[in-house]
Amino acid sequence: MDPQLVEVSQQFERFKAAFVSLTKFRSLPPLFENTPNANNELLLAREIYEHAVVLSVKIEDQDAFERDFFQLKPYYTDAGNRLPPSPQEYPILGLNLLRLLVQNRIAEFHTELELLSATALEDRCIKHAVELEQSFMEGAYNRVLSARQTAPHETYVYFMDLLAKTVRDEIAGCSEKAYDYLSINDTRQMLLFSSDQELLEYIKDEHPEWEVKNGSVYFQKAKECAPCKEIPSLQLINQTLSYARELERIV
Amino acid sequence: MTQDVEMKDHQTPSHSVSSAVPSTLQHLKEIASLIETGSYTKEVRRILRAIRLTFGLRRKLTASVLSSFLDFALQPGSEPHARLSSFLPKEDEHDMEVDTATSAVQAPAKHLLPELEMYSYLLVLLFLIDQKKYNEAKACASASIIRLKSLNRRTLDVIASRLYFYYSYSYELTGDLSEIRGNLLALHRIATLHHDELGQETLLNLLLRNYLHYNLYDQAEKLRSKAPRFEAHSNQQFCRYLFYLGQIRTIQLEYTDAKESLQQAARKAPVAARGFRIQCNKWAILVRLLLGEIPERTIFMQKGMEKALRPYFELTNAVRIGDLELFRTVAEKFASTFSADKTHNLIVRLRHNVIRTGLRNISISYSRISLADVAEKLRLNSETPVADAESIVAKAIRDGAIDAILDHANGWMVSKETGDIYSTNEPQIAFHSRIAFCLNMHNDAVRALRYPPNTHKEKESAEKRRERQQQEQELAKHIAEEDDDDF
Numbered sequence: 001m002d003p004q005l006v007e008v009s010q011q012f013e014r015f016k017a018a019f020v021s022l023t024k025f026r027s028l029p030p031l032f033e034n035t036p037n038a039n040n041e042l043l044l045a046r047e048i049y050e051h052a053v054v055l056s057v058k059i060e061d062q063d064a065f066e067r068d069f070f071q072l073k074p075y076y077t078d079a080g081n082r083l084p085p086s087p088q089e090y091p092i093l094g095l096n097l098l099r100l101l102v103q104n105r106i107a108e109f110h111t112e113l114e115l116l117s118a119t120a121l122e123d124r125c126i127k128h129a130v131e132l133e134q135s136f137m138e139g140a141y142n143r144v145l146s147a148r149q150t151a152p153h154e155t156y157v158y159f160m161d162l163l164a165k166t167v168r169d170e171i172a173g174c175s176e177k178a179y180d181y182l183s184i185n186d187t188r189q190m191l192l193f194s195s196d197q198e199l200l201e202y203i204k205d206e207h208p209e210w211e212v213k214n215g216s217v218y219f220q221k222a223k224e225c226a227p228c229k230e231i232p233s234l235q236l237i238n239q240t241l242s243y244a245r246e247l248e249r250i251v
Numbered sequence: 252m253t254q255d256v257e258m259k260d261h262q263t264p265s266h267s268v269s270s271a272v273p274s275t276l277q278h279l280k281e282i283a284s285l286i287e288t289g290s291y292t293k294e295v296r297r298i299l300r301a302i303r304l305t306f307g308l309r310r311k312l313t314a315s316v317l318s319s320f321l322d323f324a325l326q327p328g329s330e331p332h333a334r335l336s337s338f339l340p341k342e343d344e345h346d347m348e349v350d351t352a353t354s355a356v357q358a359p360a361k362h363l364l365p366e367l368e369m370y371s372y373l374l375v376l377l378f379l380i381d382q383k384k385y386n387e388a389k390a391c392a393s394a395s396i397i398r399l400k401s402l403n404r405r406t407l408d409v410i411a412s413r414l415y416f417y418y419s420y421s422y423e424l425t426g427d428l429s430e431i432r433g434n435l436l437a438l439h440r441i442a443t444l445h446h447d448e449l450g451q452e453t454l455l456n457l458l459l460r461n462y463l464h465y466n467l468y469d470q471a472e473k474l475r476s477k478a479p480r481f482e483a484h485s486n487q488q489f490c491r492y493l494f495y496l497g498q499i500r501t502i503q504l505e506y507t508d509a510k511e512s513l514q515q516a517a518r519k520a521p522v523a524a525r526g527f528r529i530q531c532n533k534w535a536i537l538v539r540l541l542l543g544e545i546p547e548r549t550i551f552m553q554k555g556m557e558k559a560l561r562p563y564f565e566l567t568n569a570v571r572i573g574d575l576e577l578f579r580t581v582a583e584k585f586a587s588t589f590s591a592d593k594t595h596n597l598i599v600r601l602r603h604n605v606i607r608t609g610l611r612n613i614s615i616s617y618s619r620i621s622l623a624d625v626a627e628k629l630r631l632n633s634e635t636p637v638a639d640a641e642s643i644v645a646k647a648i649r650d651g652a653i654d655a656i657l658d659h660a661n662g663w664m665v666s667k668e669t670g671d672i673y674s675t676n677e678p679q680i681a682f683h684s685r686i687a688f689c690l691n692m693h694n695d696a697v698r699a700l701r702y703p704p705n706t707h708k709e710k711e712s713a714e715k716r717r718e719r720q721q722q723e724q725e726l727a728k729h730i731a732e733e734d735d736d737d738f
Contacts, residue, residue: 107503113596114466114502130599137603139646140631140639171642178645178657186659232676239683246690 009059018048029074042083046075050088053095057155062099069096077115091153094125098159101133102166109133124152132163139174141167145192168192172207176219187217275311278304279320279374283367290366290406298366298409305374312378314339320374324367331368331398335375338391365402369395369410376417385425392418396434403445412453412485419457428464435461439478448481452488459495466593468502475499490520494531501538501597510538529559530592536563537597543604543652545571562588570601573609575630578602606631606643607652614653614666622662637662 022028022045027038035041049072056064069092076089093116100109113130120126128147135143144167148160168191175182175190184196193199203210203217211218282301289297318339325332372395379388395414399407415438422431435458442450455478462471475496483489497513500506517531532550539546551557551564562585569578582589582598589595609629613620625644626636633639644664647653654667672678 107505108469110502110504110596110600111468114468114593118590134599134602137600138606139643140633141642142635142638143633170646174642174645174649177649178655179659180656182659236679243686243690246694250693 005059008055012052012055012059015048015052015055019052022048029078032078039082042075042079046072046079046083046086049075050086050092053092054088054155057095057158060158062103065095065099090120090123091125091155093120094123094129094152095155095159097126097129098132098156098163101129101136102159102162104166106133125156128152128156136167136170139170141171164192169206176207176210179219181216181218183216184212275308275313275316276319276323278308279316280323282308283320283324283370286366286370287364290364290404293406295406295409298406301370302373302409302413305370305377309377309381312374312381314378317374317378321371324371325363329363331363331371334394335371335391338375338379338387365404366406366410369399369402369407369414372398373410373413373417376414376421380417380421380424385421388417388421389425389427392421396438400438400441405447408447408449411447412449415450415453415457419461423460423464428461432458432461443479449484449488451479452484452492456488456491456495459492459499463495463498468499471495472499472503486519487521487524490516490524490527493519494527494534497531497534497538501534501541506538506542510535510542513538525555529556532556532560533563533592533594536560536567537594537601540567540570540601540604541597543607566598566601570605570608573605573607573612573629575602575605575609578605607647610644610647611653614655614664617664617666619663619665622657622664625664 025035025041025045027033027035027041028045049068052068053065053072056062056068072092075083076086076093093112097109097112100106100112116126121130128151132144132147135141135147145164148157148164151157151160171190175187182190184199188196188199191199191202193202200212203212282304285297285301285304289295289301318336321332321335321339325335372391376388376391376395379385379391392414396418399411399414415435419428419431419435422428435454439451439454439458441447442454455475458474459471462468462474483492493512493516497509497516500509500512513531513535517528517535520528520531522528532553536546536550546567551560551567553560562581565581565585566578569581578601586595589598606629610625613625613628622637622640622644626640629640629643631639631643641657641659641662644653644655645657648655648657656665656667657663658665
């Protein structure tokens with residue numbers, strides 16, 4: 001970690017004290033009491049949580065991100081109509097979508113997506129995440145990777161890097177099914193490695209069943225699933241017995 | 252009983268013009284007496300019938316009929332009477348006076364049943380909603396809910412569940428659904444503690460509706476998965492539940508389960524509930540498309556639904572052909588319909604299926620095709636079409652959508668010969684699932700035959716059994732005593 005970040009996270013410790021004192025405000029969720037400075041308190045709290053979310057991305061702590069994001073969310077959803085919209089709202093929501101995508105929590109991704117309004121969906125940051133998901137589902141991995149350059153916000157880069165790793169695993173999985181063999185050069189390009197050495201390391205660690213010979217990678221072994229010759233006798237017996245039992249009940 | 256009412260309906264016009272008002276009142280009084288007997292004999296069935304009869308009269312309710320009914324059912328001058336009358340507009344003073352006079356003679360100061368009181372609330376609420384007096388309806392519904400909370404009688408459950416429904420409905424009409432969420436949750440808790448299963452069922456649906464209204468799928472699913480489930484008491488509530496469940500599952504990408512729930516909801520719904528069935532069908536069509544199935548033409552041609560399902564029909568067509576361009580134009584053309592149906596996001600998801608279908612068509616028609624041609628045929632609009640096509644094809648192969656092999660050096664996609672499916676276990680599995688389905692259907696049918704869906708009877712019989720057992724015990728005691736005497 002960069003020394004600056006260490007410093008920042010030390011300051012964050014102090015910043016956490018601010019979280020604790022926040023609990024004294026009775027106007028914050030879930031109480032939402034209508035105190036005289038309710039709006040100011042809500043605004044302050046929202047800003048603190050926004051910073052916390054951004055910080056958690058910078059120190060690359062996904063759990064902290066999730067926690068802070070859920071703390072922040074009520075300020076956008078439940079207190080949204082009382083406060084002026086925050087300029088950070090869409091970038092942060094987009095970040096969260098990206099996080100869900102990286103963690104492969106697609107169901108939650110779509111649940112979150114349903115909560116967004118039509119205007120939110122038009123936003124650059126949100127759109128970015130939505131398009132990424134689409135490309136990802138389609139299998140257009142090139143588009144996913146090139147999206148790193150068009151990341152709408154500096155904080156996105158961290159997740160985009162994580163996504164690149166996920167994409168590599170996906171490509172590897174697809175390739176072994178789709179090709180009989182590939183030249184080492186092509187494999188290296190496809191899996192986004194800069195040297196053959198890295199590629200060979202990766203094959204050794206992740207896919208020992210791939211065979212490297214004559215300057216090519218052979219995937220044959222990985223897909224030896226010949227048609228089933230054996231009769232699954234136990235299963236058949238069970239099924240037949242259950243039919244007999246049911247039929248007896250009918251007759 | 253229903254026949255009787257219908258016959259009376261036919262007779263009334265033959266009397267005279269003025270008799271229409273008293274006849275509605277007469278019906279209401281009959282219903283009231285039905286409720287009374289139901290409440291005394293603790294027969295929920297009677298109350299259920301009373302409610303059903305009421306909905307036949309719904310159109311005929313007028314302020315004067317209602318106020319005279321209130322005078323009849325509730326003691327004039329009593330607290331509930333005063334409160335309910337305040338919701339009714341004052342009109343037809345003369346008519347009312349006449350009726351009060353007669354009813355006062357008929358019903359001299361009697362004990363007020365809570366069932367009748369709540370029934371009066373329901374009538375007034377129905378009237379207010381029909382008259383589009385939503386703010387009064389909200390006030391009336393809230394008052395009834397407050398009163399309900401203090402009562403705990405099983406004979407009230409049927410009326411209460413109706414009141415819950417209209418309570419939520421009146422708030423939905425004015426767009427303040429989120430206000431009552433806490434209240435509904437509290438009511439659901441009370442119903443659970445009272446073992447009021449019908450109430451739980453109704454309230455759970457209302458809560459799901461409440462959450463889904465604001466697209467809060469996460470909360471809805473959390474509540475649904477934790478709420479107690481039991482065999483359905485009311486077909487309507489069960490249909491609604493299935494529909495909401497289908498929606499939640501669709502959003503969470505569990506398409507197979509979603510399809511089952513939505514189709515069941517559409518099938519179980521009564522024919523009269525056309526709007527509901529259209530909604531179910533719309534969602535079911537999308538889910539089937541997302542699963543890679545193409546719904547049959549007959550679904551779009553169902554009576555009274557052709558027009559509503561038209562956008563979905565064109566969408567299906569685009570997916571079936573696998574034409575991205577056509578798909579895009581259809582999605583744009585009906586964008587407003589889709590966003591009104593809240594299905595816009597699902598349609599965005601469909602793009603991927605369009606590509607898959609297109610790819611499958613290509614793989615069937617060509618034994619070998621260059622990736623550049625694939626990209627062109629799929630109309631992928633991108634800067635690196637060949638590389639995109641290659642990775643898309645690779646993913647389709649991995650997911651089992653097409654059976655082919657890629658040749659990177661030559662840039663080809665080579666389709667494999669379709670293997671003999673009968674050399675695998677596939678046919679056996681398919682056969683098994685069909686047998687299982689038939690056997691299941693038979694078992695369900697047998698179960699449905701043996702126990703008619705009148706579960707209320709069971710509850711009564713449980714109560715009766717307790718009574719009977721008590722009597723038997725007493726009898727046994729007597730006999731034992733007599734035996735003792737004999738000795």
